[in-house]
Structures are given as structure tokens and as C-alpha cells.
Amino acid sequence: MRVMQEIIAKVEEKDPQQTEFIQAVTEVLDSLDSTVDRHPEFVKAKIYERIVEPDRTIIFRVPWVDDTGEVRVNRGFRVQFNNAIGPYKGGLRFHPSVNLSIVKFLGFEQTFKNSLTTLPMGGGKGGSDFNPRGKSDAEVMRFCQAFMRELYRHIGPDVDVPAGDIGVGGREIGYLYGYYKKIVNEHSGVLTGKGLEYGGSLIRPEATGYGSVYFSAEMLTTRDESLEGKTAVVSGAGNVAQYTVEKLNRFGAKVVTLSDSSGSIVDEAGIDAEKLAFVMELKNVRRGRIKEYAEKYNVPYYAAKSVWDVVREQNLPLDLAYPSATENEIDAADAQALVANGCICVTEGANMPSTLEAIRVYQEAGILFGPAKAANAGGVATSGLEMSQNSMRLAWSRQEVDRRLRDIMKSIHRAALDAAEAYGKPGDYLAGANIAGFIKVAKAMYAYGIV
Numbered sequence: 001m002r003v004m005q006e007i008i009a010k011v012e013e014k015d016p017q018q019t020e021f022i023q024a025v026t027e028v029l030d031s032l033d034s035t036v037d038r039h040p041e042f043v044k045a046k047i048y049e050r051i052v053e054p055d056r057t058i059i060f061r062v063p064w065v066d067d068t069g070e071v072r073v074n075r076g077f078r079v080q081f082n083n084a085i086g087p088y089k090g091g092l093r094f095h096p097s098v099n100l101s102i103v104k105f106l107g108f109e110q111t112f113k114n115s116l117t118t119l120p121m122g123g124g125k126g127g128s129d130f131n132p133r134g135k136s137d138a139e140v141m142r143f144c145q146a147f148m149r150e151l152y153r154h155i156g157p158d159v160d161v162p163a164g165d166i167g168v169g170g171r172e173i174g175y176l177y178g179y180y181k182k183i184v185n186e187h188s189g190v191l192t193g194k195g196l197e198y199g200g201s202l203i204r205p206e207a208t209g210y211g212s213v214y215f216s217a218e219m220l221t222t223r224d225e226s227l228e229g230k231t232a233v234v235s236g237a238g239n240v241a242q243y244t245v246e247k248l249n250r251f252g253a254k255v256v257t258l259s260d261s262s263g264s265i266v267d268e269a270g271i272d273a274e275k276l277a278f279v280m281e282l283k284n285v286r287r288g289r290i291k292e293y294a295e296k297y298n299v300p301y302y303a304a305k306s307v308w309d310v311v312r313e314q315n316l317p318l319d320l321a322y323p324s325a326t327e328n329e330i331d332a333a334d335a336q337a338l339v340a341n342g343c344i345c346v347t348e349g350a351n352m353p354s355t356l357e358a359i360r361v362y363q364e365a366g367i368l369f370g371p372a373k374a375a376n377a378g379g380v381a382t383s384g385l386e387m388s389q390n391s392m393r394l395a396w397s398r399q400e401v402d403r404r405l406r407d408i409m410k411s412i413h414r415a416a417l418d419a420a421e422a423y424g425k426p427g428d429y430l431a432g433a434n435i436a437g438f439i440k441v442a443k444a445m446y447a448y449g450i451v
Helices: 001-015 018-031 038-044 047-051 101-115 137-154 172-182 207-221 237-251 273-285 291-297 307-314 334-341 358-364 378-392 397-421 429-448
Strands: 054-066 070-082 088-094 120-129 160-163 231-234 257-260 263-266 301-303 321-324 346-348 367-371
Touching: 001 018, 001 301, 038 047, 038 137, 038 307, 038 429, 047 307, 047 429, 054 101, 054 137, 070 088, 070 101, 070 137, 070 160, 088 101, 088 172, 088 378, 101 120, 101 378, 101 397, 120 321, 120 397, 120 429, 137 172, 137 273, 160 378, 207 321, 207 346, 207 367, 207 378, 207 397, 231 307, 237 273, 237 321, 257 307, 263 291, 263 307, 273 291, 291 301, 307 321, 307 334, 334 358, 358 367, 367 429, 378 397, 397 429
Parallel strands: 088 120, 088 160, 231 257, 231 321, 321 346, 346 367
Antiparallel strands: 054 070, 070 120, 257 263, 263 301
């Protein structure tokens, strides 16, 4: 453990302002103490120290012109964290909160998440502090083209393959890929999340949400439980949340919450297929606010409250929790409320949505906890399947992609359980996912020598 604490202290000393990155490093390294004695070669080769440093960090300005003719300037990022097992792979996030700390934490997490998928993908992440909300399609297009004018130098189908994330959906991917194709003069699998018409994969929009539900189903089977008849709370109302709700409905669970940055709704009757269709039209087409759901279906709306605020303040009963909005949305008090209100399983659809203190609450209570790098790996797994289809110049059916996705999530679940058992932490999905993801990357790094 001393080795890990020394590395964490060095990270804190070098980058004291990068709180999200420090949190991610701490969460992973705290789980890896049991690997030190078994792998003295990793200690000697300084694998632990090397794995917390990105291969490279690229920061660039993005000047663009809005609809009034005014010049705007944003900041762009791409962190290529680790390519030991394959090309850098990870999304682009467009949101005002984006900074170097967030992009580094996401790239660090992505390294282990991609390792768990069993596909040959390294870890990377990128984005910009650009906010697409309220912008016209023309403004978003001009920004994406300006962003790609710099990014294209650093990516390629065998180098770095970005995808979407918060603020980067099908529209943005289309603009980014169209400009890349124009500049480079080639049609290749350099971006994933593409439209079906130009190389995208079926199931890709659904994959993160579907995958998190598949992972929770696997966790529940270890306790002879199922999703059927369970009450679930889901945060967010974007891509991940929408398809989490869709898949939970198909498994016979009842989802009673959704949220966005303005507030949360509670629908005790359940968000069925008809209501979900309204949410998808509201958020994906009209880009409206979740308050409109409350008005249409006459259910409570809690302005400026997160789902977890509502769970805590209204004593909302539940069985399952799917944080699917953003990082650090659940703190220790929220986690305590989840446990008190009957939660038996937390499955992270967002990246690092639980604070370290919240995770300790889950673990002390003995509830099932699916950490993000395992539970939400379905999205990048299906991006990897899109890369495979692009390389082979073919397209698999919806059923084929969904089957492969479920098999991958089962494999991740088994890998996490097996690693936890092998390293003396039986049943600990957090430790198991971290160890399983790390060992594969570390062995590849060790094989390459000091590079």
C-alpha cells in the first residue's frame, strides 16, 4: 500500500488543482495494493508510476464565428493516455465544465474500461468547453469544423479513434467526420458513433444504457435476484438514461425518475414505452427540458433538484439505482439515503458518478455496486464493434451486435469477479474491475520495455 500512497502523493503534488483526476487515480490505485507483492516486476519497471501519466496531452485553441459574425474562442483538448493494447479510444465531450482535469480523469478511466472489453483499444479522451446548448445547427457545424482543423493531426483509424460523449451526439459526429473526411481525403473508421448511412453500427446509441442493465442483471444473479418487478431510479435524460429506461422496461422493472440540469421528475406509475418516446422526442429532437414531462403527465417536478436530492428528501423507495448523468452526482449523504430507502444495487451509467465517500457507503452496506469502468463499458465496446465492422467493410445486424454486446458485458462481469477472487477481495466489483483492467495493460507495458 505504501507504493500506492507514494504515487498518489506525487500526483497530488504535481497537479494539485486537478481534483477529478486525483480522485480517479486514488480510486484505482487504492484497489491495486494486492497486485504489488505478486508483480514485483511492475514495481521495478515503475509501471504504477507510468500508468498515471498520459502518453501526451494536446491543448489547442478553437476560434469560430457565430451567427452574428462575432468571433468566439474556445479551448480544445485531446489526452492520449495509454495505447499499450490498441489505438487510443475514447469520446469527445462538449460542455462548459470541460478542463484538463476532467479530460485526464476520463482518459485514465477509459484505459481500464477499454481493457475490460477484451477488444484491442487503448485509452484516450477529449473535448472542449464549448456549449452546444442554445446554438444553431450552423454554429455547431462551424465549431466542429474548427475543432477538427486541429484534431485531425492527432487521430487516425490505427492511432486514435474518438467518439461522442456529453454534448457530442449524432449531429456533432456527422459534422466532425464530414470535415475530417474532406481534409484527409479518405473514408475510414476514424470516428465511432457515426450515422448508419456512413459507417455507423446498429445498437451504438443504445449500447451504454443497454450494457449497464445487462451488467446489473449479471450482478443480481449472484444473489438469486432479477430485474423483474424491481423499482429503479435513473438520473439524467440523455442517451444513456433513455436506453437504460428502455432496457429496464424490457426486463420488467419500473423506472420512476429522470432528470436534467434544471430539475427532476418522479413518476410513480413508471416511465413506460409511450412516456419514454415522449422523452426521446423532447430531448433528442426539440432539446427541451424535463419539466415538460411533468406538465404533460401531471407528475411532481422538483426544480433545481437532482434525482438523489429527491430520493433523500422525499424518502423515495427503490430497489435499483442507475446514476447516468455526470461525475460526482452522488455523495455520501445521497448514498446513505439510497441504502436507507431499500436500494440493493447501484450501477454506474455515467463516468465516476459516485464520490469516493459514496462508494465506501455502498461497500460498508454490502449492496451490489457496478463501477463505471465495468458497468458502462457497453458504449465503448460497441464502438469497438463499429471499428471492426469498418475494418471489414461490412455491417452486422441489430441482433448480432446486441448479442455481442451482451456477451461482452457478461465477460466483463466474470473478469471482475474472478480478479476480485484471485486477489483476495471476493465479491468486490470495484477492486475486481480495476485489477482486471490494470493487469492486461500493465503486462503489455512491461513487454514493451521502458518506452
